[in-house]
Amino acid sequence: MNTHENKSISSFQDLIELMRKLRSKDGCPWDKEQNHVSLKSHLIEExxxxxxxxxxGNPDKLKEELADLFFHIIFHCQIAREMGEFDIDCVMALCIDKMTRRHPHVFGDATATTPEEVIHQWEQIKKTEKGFEERKFIVDGLPRHLPALQKAQKLQKKVAKVGFDWTNIHDVIAKVDEELREVKEAIREKKPEHIEEEVGDLLFSIVNLARFLKLDTENVLHKTIYKFVDRFKKVETELTSMGKDIEKCTLEEMDAVWNKVKSNISK
Structure with a gap:
């Protein structure tokens, strides 16, 4: 074992001991109060x-945030240890066993030469594992708290694997158009429940379009959100330079500056 490995093991043990200290009688009042449920929102945030x-793209920032996330894993393991359920050693052993079993093309005699073959093999192995028998239907197993866009895309991938999918992009686009027409019809009817249902169907069909184009819907929308944020900041800056208060501007004034900003960006 080299010096770097010794240092890594030492740092890992120091972190575990730090967590035990924080949860001890003489530890941190806040840390001692936490449990698996109370930490959920913090884990999502991290x-x-x-x-x-x-x-x-900042490696220093990534290093810092991974440290925070890793601390949460240690935190949950310490809580489980105190309850007599499991500890970090159990988690690591399970991880090693699972990843070894799911990579037989690396650690066994199986063959998988493309990412697609690896994914297919991975799914087949998962079906043999403990807990999978609880899934009675193809659409079971969706994480309850997964963001809606990601959940929709994951659901569509599940049913696509058994052939429940469009055969070409034109049919997918036609479905989006159909759902948009139904939204318009629901708006004309002025029935809130019907509008909500049809807007949901439209969103679902757009997710399907993105999936068909091999785009990650969550990532696509995030990019659009931050593009809008950046442009609107420029609109505010431009209006301020013109001596105008954005809260007192008309929609026409804001729209004119928006188009100017958009035009300058595209040049």
């Missing part, structure tokens, strides 16, 4: 901060 760091 996960999204990791994603933001990845998008930033």
């Amino acid at each position: 996960t999204y901060e990791v994603i933001d760091a990845i998008d930033s």
